[in-house]
Amino acid sequence: xxxxxxxxxxxxxxxxxxxxxMGIGLxxxxxxxxxxAHGELLTAGAYALLFTxxxxxxxxxxxxxxxxxxxxxxxxxxxxxxxxxxxxxxxxATFAVSFLLQNAALLAFGTQGENVEFLTELNTAFVVxxxxxxWITVVGLVVGGLTLAATGWVLRRTDAGLQMRAAAAxxxxxxxxxxxVRRVVVMAFLxxxxxxxxxxxxxxxxxxxxxxxxxxxxxxxxxxxVVVGGLDRLVPAALGGFAVGFATxxxxxILPGAQRVFLNTVLFVLVITILLLKPDGLFVGRRRAVExx
Amino acid sequence: MAEVxxxxxxxxxRYGAVSAVEEVGFGVDGGEVVGxxxxxxxxxxxxxxxxxxxxRPQAGDVRLGGESIVGWSxxxxxxxxxxxxxxxxxxxxxxxxxxxxxxxxxxRADPAGAEDDLAWVRELFPVVxxxxxxxxxxxxxxxxxxxxxxxxxxSRPRVLLLDEPSLGLAPSVVETVFSAxxxxxxxxxxxxxxxQRAHVAVAFADRTHVMRSGRLVMTLDRGHRIDxxxxxEAYFG
Amino acid sequence: MRRRLAVWHLLGPSLLxxxxxxxxxxxxxxxxxxxxxxxVTAAIVxxxxxxxxxxxxxxxxxxxxxxxxAFAAGIASAPAEVKPSTFPKMLPFxxxxxxxxVESLLLAALVGAIYAFWVGIPLMRLxxxxxxxATFAVLIITHNxxxxxxxxxxGAKTLALVPPTTGFxxxxxxxxxxxxxxxxxxxxRWGRRLRATREDPLAAQASGxxxxxxxxxxxxxxxxxxxxxxxxxxxLLGSITTEQVFLDLTFVTLxxxxxxxxxxxxxxxxxxxxxxxxxxxxxELEKGVVLGARELDLPSGTRLLTLGVIMFVVLVTRPEGLxxxxxxxxxxRRRRRV
Numbered sequence: 047x048x049x050x051x052x053x054x055x056x057x058x059x060x061x062x063x064x065x066x067x068m069g070i071g072l073x074x075x076x077x078x079x080x081x082x083a084h085g086e087l088l089t090a091g092a093y094a095l096l097f098t099x100x101x102x103x104x105x106x107x108x109x110x111x112x113x114x115x116x117x118x119x120x121x122x123x124x125x126x127x128x129x130x131x132x133x134x135x136x137x138x139a140t141f142a143v144s145f146l147l148q149n150a151a152l153l154a155f156g157t158q159g160e161n162v163e164f165l166t167e168l169n170t171a172f173v174v175x176x177x178x179x180x181w182i183t184v185v186g187l188v189v190g191g192l193t194l195a196a197t198g199w200v201l202r203r204t205d206a207g208l209q210m211r212a213a214a215a216x217x218x219x220x221x222x223x224x225x226x227v228r229r230v231v232v233m234a235f236l237x238x239x240x241x242x243x244x245x246x247x248x249x250x251x252x253x254x255x256x257x258x259x260x261x262x263x264x265x266x267x268x269x270x271x272v273v274v275g276g277l278d279r280l281v282p283a284a285l286g287g288f289a290v291g292f293a294t295x296x297x298x299x300i301l302p303g304a305q306r307v308f309l310n311t312v313l314f315v316l317v318i319t320i321l322l323l324k325p326d327g328l329f330v331g332r333r334r335a336v337e338x339x
Numbered sequence: 340m341a342e343v344x345x346x347x348x349x350x351x352x353r354y355g356a357v358s359a360v361e362e363v364g365f366g367v368d369g370g371e372v373v374g375x376x377x378x379x380x381x382x383x384x385x386x387x388x389x390x391x392x393x394x395r396p397q398a399g400d401v402r403l404g405g406e407s408i409v410g411w412s413x414x415x416x417x418x419x420x421x422x423x424x425x426x427x428x429x430x431x432x433x434x435x436x437x438x439x440x441x442x443x444x445x446x447r448a449d450p451a452g453a454e455d456d457l458a459w460v461r462e463l464f465p466v467v468x469x470x471x472x473x474x475x476x477x478x479x480x481x482x483x484x485x486x487x488x489x490x491x492x493x494s495r496p497r498v499l500l501l502d503e504p505s506l507g508l509a510p511s512v513v514e515t516v517f518s519a520x521x522x523x524x525x526x527x528x529x530x531x532x533x534x535q536r537a538h539v540a541v542a543f544a545d546r547t548h549v550m551r552s553g554r555l556v557m558t559l560d561r562g563h564r565i566d567x568x569x570x571x572e573a574y575f576g
Numbered sequence: 577m578r579r580r581l582a583v584w585h586l587l588g589p590s591l592l593x594x595x596x597x598x599x600x601x602x603x604x605x606x607x608x609x610x611x612x613x614x615x616v617t618a619a620i621v622x623x624x625x626x627x628x629x630x631x632x633x634x635x636x637x638x639x640x641x642x643x644x645x646a647f648a649a650g651i652a653s654a655p656a657e658v659k660p661s662t663f664p665k666m667l668p669f670x671x672x673x674x675x676x677x678v679e680s681l682l683l684a685a686l687v688g689a690i691y692a693f694w695v696g697i698p699l700m701r702l703x704x705x706x707x708x709x710a711t712f713a714v715l716i717i718t719h720n721x722x723x724x725x726x727x728x729x730x731g732a733k734t735l736a737l738v739p740p741t742t743g744f745x746x747x748x749x750x751x752x753x754x755x756x757x758x759x760x761x762x763x764x765r766w767g768r769r770l771r772a773t774r775e776d777p778l779a780a781q782a783s784g785x786x787x788x789x790x791x792x793x794x795x796x797x798x799x800x801x802x803x804x805x806x807x808x809x810x811x812l813l814g815s816i817t818t819e820q821v822f823l824d825l826t827f828v829t830l831x832x833x834x835x836x837x838x839x840x841x842x843x844x845x846x847x848x849x850x851x852x853x854x855x856x857x858x859x860e861l862e863k864g865v866v867l868g869a870r871e872l873d874l875p876s877g878t879r880l881l882t883l884g885v886i887m888f889v890v891l892v893t894r895p896e897g898l899x900x901x902x903x904x905x906x907x908x909r910r911r912r913r914v
Contacts, residue, residue: 208434216431221417222413225446
């Protein structure tokens, strides 16, 4: 029963991580840039919720989403000079932006953190068949699942999605086919921003204490998931994010009490093992080899 | 006097200290096929890349319908009506055949007539209809080449540039490809055909320019009987 | 000329270090501490450079070796009278150990080397972003273990009463040793082979260079130097917690290396001196400084923000870093650029 309980929570966290991972993977796919500052999108959204405390719910949601999407668009603009720079430098540069934004938040709001008081009623639990399930778990699952499905639909079925995938697969050929790559890049950041905004809304209910590292703490495991899953494909990236979220919760319930503090050790030993066994990604099959030739 | 559809004048391309194309000039009009042949490294592909804006020419002009397109982005040139079928069959292998074709359609300046064109390319290359839902990466080499050409045609190009379209293909596939190109020519599209094997180009093109070390050195008429010594001279100097 | 340049590549930076230290001794005690910590930070960055600069592979895990070095040196040299009572769960062997300053620094280097060697055997097979994430995983694991395994470390508590032996002399000499070893390695056969793999791994492999082995050598040496620098660090602070050798230090040292120029030891040094110096300057500004008739008083926290902005601007405008990844050029007759 304990494991079933953990399983529900694990799927819920995995879904959220998958959304974050998808955002990171989408941007990486299109411009080969790992945006370390993706986590700060969540942080910005959370502070927006904090600032609108007491306002009507729809206003809070809209403002928060708008702030996150706008910040994501701003990042796209800031990153433009990085197009011609070596990958290592790009990595450090986005790391610098993340660091900068965290310190800006620290400067403005301090380390203590504040309770966001957002949809607190969803944090209550109901009991079904002996399982204690918080409403937000259910909401998170539904919202997360729907968002993943919607993103998948946009990427597969719409013209913009097709162009985004084309630019991610082979940017030069996409250009030769008239794909407006610049617009596609902006679009990728907007979609990634929207995904981050949605995650923020769910996460702010689950973890109502908003601190400057609110998003960073989620970005790191999600990014690990992206790399473990296989970062130049969206579905493997999202699955990787899910796997890390899922494994985190499951491991913490499987490990005996005294050993639970070593959760990160177990988790990251697993990560290293997977990277060694499948350096191209856990969920990347043989098809990738074709693409590379 | 109306200008020819695609006009290249005094085009030069350099990569650092290396000169790839030097003062090349030629024209291709609608409904016309012009061949461009030469040995490996003669500058044929670089000429194509300069026309499509992938590399920026050092000097010279490229005009499409009288308008200079030098300095335009690759995507803008593509939308203006120049389609390139690059060497090496660049299908999106993780996309389905159908999705590859849809990408071609998205490159059209004018969405009207898309359905007709789709029907037409399916007739030219039945395989793209038969295997519409399969991943493009699973097609054979010849089928991929047909897909790439079909995709290019769906963008309704005014000028079609082909880089070694027959390279490594079985003779029957080559035949299919060239009979399709014949229909494309009849529709008034200007075709620039780059080939390493001169006899393929000369048999098909209205005239064929021979390139050597970045320059045009000779022009052959259609059906010109190729003399081995003459070609060796033209290719290697 | 070549020979003179080669000497100058080490001598020039060394003179700079000595000059910084010499000027540092004349300042107020708080600034003196800042200058010493700049020197120790530079030692960490140079140790990081030995691997990252020569191999071209980004490591997010190097602070792990700083951490094991710092805790090894700190625990081994903290007084044996207090350890058993402060850290009741610590292995008796460790709790009763008390070694001298120099021994503790050598121990730190040894522990760093052994740890890096074992970690490097599997990890050096990876490259690119996988290597980045895997080394990052090592950092998380190291932090997690040191923080929670109370048999070998202080756990979540502060390890205090470490003899504060890293004065100006030790900081300067320590940094010079790290630089000399780093430069010696870079000029050696192994160093040149590894640099060849950085430019073109496939070609290097084709000409008989074993990338894995060359990387492992650099990683181990780099781990030894990082451990040694960690030893200097703990003796500088006199006390340490696991948080001080974790994410922030990782970011700051990597940023220093990239800002200075990833490809040269001179770059590593300049990046460290520039950012750490700026950092120290901003610390003073936050305390309030009188400039002419006006008093400039920055709100606290501006410091890290400014650092972030400067780093980003340098990266965008000079992606090869301040030094362009080149060694220090001879000041009198400048080498002509080809």
